[in-house]
Amino acid sequence: MKTHVKALVVGGGAVGVSIAYHLAKAGWKDVMLVERDELTAGSTWHAAGLLPLFNMNYASNFIHKYSVDFYKTLEEETGLNPGFHIVGNLRMAQTQERMDEYMLYSSVAETTGVYHEFLSPKEMKDRWPLMNCEDLVGALFHPQDGYINPADVTQAMAKGARQRGVTIERRIQVDAYRWTGSEWIVSVTRMIEKGGMLVPSEEKYEIHAEHVVTATGNHAQRTARLLGIKSPAIPVEHQYIVTEPDPALVKWREEGNPEHPVLRDSDALWYVREERGGWILGPYEKNAPARFAYGCPDSFRADLFPLDLERIEEEYMSFIHRLPSVEHVGLKDDFNGPICYTPDGNPLVGPAPGLRNMWLAEGFSFGITAAGGTGYYLAQLMTEGEAEIDMSSLDPKRYSKDITTEYTIKKNEECYEHVFICHHPDEERPAARPFKTTPNYDAQKAMGAQFGQVNGWERPNYYGPKDAPEGFDHDSRSFRHGGWWQYARAEAEAIRSTVGIIDATAFAKHVVKGAGATAFLDQFTCNKLPKVGRINLTYALTVKGTVRTEYTIVRLAEDEYYLVSAGAWETYDEDFLLKSVEDFLAAGGAPVEVKAVTNQWGVFALAGPNARALLAELVRDANPETVLSNKRFPWLSxxxxxxxxxxxxxxxxxxxxxxxxxxxxxxxxxxxxxxxIWSVGEKHGLKGVGARAQNWLRQEKSYRAFGNELGRDATPLEAGLDRFVDLGKDFLGKQAMLDTGVRSKCVTVLIDGPEDSDPWGKEALFVDGEKVGRLTSGGYSAAFGKQIGMGYVRPDLAEPGTKLKVKMQMKEWDALVTEDSPFDPQNARIRIDG
Structure with a gap:
């Protein structure tokens, strides 16, 4: 067995094998994969093999699309048939609300080039007469995907990997990881079988690897423990049943008819596909338990849990309703196995927190679908420094360091039962909440605050009526205007007319100080550093010249800075900051200290024409009448x-x-x-304002948001942030940014859209029927009385006055590119003196 490799992949399921294959395809030599049992021995072996081509997460959508396209090439390359049945995927809708969801799906699919069709109940019935379509409104159909044999596709990728020089070792268990500063030393033991169990042998090795990737599936908690990190990847039981042959289906196929597509009755919480003349039913029911919260037992191999038929009785009856011919068909087989989940359902793909050259590929609830694309894009991250798409939404560090096992269990069980619920863009899931609260949480709640959560923090989304009118539902969600919309609009109007207060305590905050602080931040960020007492907006870039993090930097002293960044990305930002400081010190830089202070500082944002007058009543100063003036307290200080x-x-x-x-x-x-503040607020028209109104307001000013307009797939120049880039200095990613050029431009558009809906920031943009870009943010502008959005288009279409179309609810609506900051473009209101 090799003991020195460029990259070691740990885990021989579909995901791990794909990663090894794509690292070799990307040109890395000496790639080795180790698996403690046999290839596919984990969740891969009992997966249903579905390939849902589409996903609402932008990065996952690209990953799934790549997988589907890639799997179709494997037989030609390897000679092994991966068992790909291209039968299509039919997403049925019992309600108009579900069709609204599919219309939003459609917009996102168009931005990523995923082909799809809409079908009426009659069209479905005509194509597949075994289905009961009477209570359906319609369906979304993806004809290019279907299902695949998980073991066959994994073995095909394994053969392709071996052909490209990858070494695959089975029955090798990892016992320890140790980082030397330049490489990983991985202690392993060869496993042997005794009495049907795997046990350690006396044969032990140390593998030296420059890079390590873990794709350990159900063993993710053990992996995290060995690495000394926390992981929110914990499995949940997923069961599916296989029926005996259905005579009606057998007859249908014998008559020469095509195989049914994978059927997804989302409102009934299940998927169904054909299997040897019968059917596979896979429900996503309530009360499925998490398993292996502290690690998968060593004795657990290709094992299953007992089936719990009572738990899926309702889903089974709805299966009979949709396919009446199965009523008298018996059950042939059942599967109830662990499938790894994360709190948001997206996998953990990217660098491990706090570790060098350690890469995670864990928490895959749709592992077969994601395996191919994960291997492709993770290989790009590892070999090139960044992927061609923004992978931050899948980054392992998107979760707070505060997560615990109980929190993860609750959220992962919730995520499982939410697989088929309507995924409203304004949804707020209730499990494990409240988790992190500010000291004024109760006061805000008493005022009618309705909370969302960011990085575990409870944060007001909007303030509804303290005593809600009869029939009003604060939990009302919609793909159109939800119950909260009218209150968010009133809050936006208050900011523009009087004054509002926003609790922004969730902001991530760090102090950077020391003799090397100035030199470090100067090369770490692309803008000029502010003078003492001033602030600046700036960006840390990736090695590809794209935006890695946005910071507001407050200069407290010559060598002390207070950095504020997006609350949702606290751990993500901190990890990058600390690793960058390590690089700076290793290159001979003077000492720099980084201290996380998020939990030490609360933040209230007070904004509106009456903000100065309100604060003047509270400020204690020798000259209170002038302390808030432009002269003593100018903008950006x-x-x-x-x-x-x-x-x-x-x-x-x-x-x-x-x-x-x-x-x-x-x-x-x-x-x-x-x-x-509230003791004097009423006379100034003070109003509590939540995150949703703030999101609308910032779009009126064309303020870019990280995770929306800003990300690792666009440079600051493409984002239209030229004024925040100092080309007169050297900084990380500068040359790469210049070499990239401007592939697309960020624009703000005003939209004459439907009366009952706003864009969500996921819609495609068109000119003369041609897709030319996509929205990254959307909402309503109280100032202009119409919808507003931000997004990216071809550079030639970024000029103010350009007419575009935005697709909402399957219709194209007029959208006009405006000047940047369409509301108060001269910033006169921000600078007003008093």
Whole structure:
């Protein structure tokens, strides 16, 4: 067995084998894969093999599409048939709301080139007469996917990997990982079989690897423990049953008719496909339990759990309703095995937190579908530094360091039972909440705040009526205007007309200081550093010159900086910051200290025309009448002030584009400062404002958001952020950014759309029927009285006045490219003096 390799892949399921294959295809030599049992011995062997081509997550959609296309090439390359049945995938809808979801699916599918069709109940019945279509509204049909044999496709990829020089070793268990500073030393043991169990032999090795990838499936918790990290990948039981042959189906096929597509009755919570003249039924029922929360037992191999038929009785009856011919067909087989999940259902793909050259590919609930594409895009990350698509939504560090086992269990079980629910863009899932709250959570709740969560923090989405009118449902979700919409609009109007307060405590916050702090940040970010007492918006780039992180930098002293970034990406940002400091120090840089202070500082954003007057009543200063003036406190500066008894780090900036301040203060003073502001707020028209109104307001100012307009697939120049890039200095990713050029441009559009709907930031943009771009954000503009959105188009279409079309609800609506910051483009309201 090899003991020195370029890359070691741990795990021989479909995902691990694909990664090994694609690393070799990308040109890496000396790639080895080890598997503690046999290839496909984990969840791969009992997977149903479905290939749902489409996924609402943008990165996952590309991953699934690549997989489907790639699997179709394997037989020609390897001579092995992967068992791909291209029968299509039929997503049925029992309600108009479900069709609304599919119309949004359609828009996203068009942005990624996924072909699809819409079918009426009659068209379905004509094609597949065994189906009961009477209660269906319609369906979305993907004719190019279907299902595949998981073992066959894995073995085909394994043969392709071997042909490209990959070494595959079975019955090798990893016992320890040790990083030397330049390579990983992986301690392994050869496993032998005794009495049907795998046990360690006396044969032990140390494998030296420059890179390690873990794709350990149900063993993800053991892997995390060996690496000293936390992982939210915990399996949940998934059961499916196989029927005896259905005489009606057998007759249908004997008459020369085609195989049925994979049927998905999302409203009934199941999928069905043909299997040897019978059917496979796979439900996603409620109350499926998580398993192996602390690690998969060594004795668990290609094993299953007992079937729980009572748990899926309702789904089984709906299966009979949809396919009446199965009523008297018996059950032939059943499977109930572990499928790994994460709290949001997306896998963990990318660098491990805090570790060098350690890559995770864990938590795949749709592993067969994702395997091919994961191997392709992860290989790009590893060999080129970045993938051609933004993979941040799958990054393992998107989760807070605060997650615990119980939290993960609750969220993963919830995620399982949400597979087939309507995925409203405004949905907020209730499990494991509240988890992290600010000291004024109860006060906000008493005011009617309806919360969402970001990075575990409870954050007001909007403030509804304290005493909701009869019939009003705060949990009302919709693909059109939800129950919250009218309240968000009122909040947006208040920011523009009086003053609003936004709890922004969830912002990620770090202090960077030390003799090398200035030199480090200067090469780490692309903008000029601010002077002491001033602030700047800047970006840290990837090695490909795209946007890795957005920071607001407050310069507290010559060698001390306060960095604020997106709350949802705290761990993601911190890991990149710390690793970049390590690189700086290794290159001989002067000492730099990084301290995470998110949990120490609360943040209120106060914005609106009356913001200065309100704060003037509370500020304690020798000259209170001038302390908030432009002369003493100009835009884009910060001052330490006192509001009542509270010491406050006040920053003259507003994400809403109005006169305003961000008030940063010791978090233990949250309740005091909240009450103090409200004690004088009423006379100034103060209104509580949530995240949804803020999202609309920032689009009126064309403020880019990380994870939307900003990401690892676009440079700052493509994002239209030229004014925040100092080409007179050297910084990470500068040359790559320049070499990339401008492939597309970020624009803001005003839309004359439907009266009952706004774009969600997932829609395709067209000119004369040709797709020319996509939205990355969407919402409603109270200032303009119409829909608004931001997105990317071809550079030649980015000029203000360009007429586009945006597709919503299967119709194309007029969209006009505006100038950047269509509301108050001169920023006069932000700079207004008083």
């Amino acid at each position: 910060y001052r330490d002030i006192e509001l009542g008894m509270a010491p406050v780090r006040a920053v003259r900036v507003a994400y809403t584009g109005e006169l305003g301040w961000e008030l940063h203060f010791p978090i233990e003073m949250s309740r005091y400062l909240w009450n103090l």
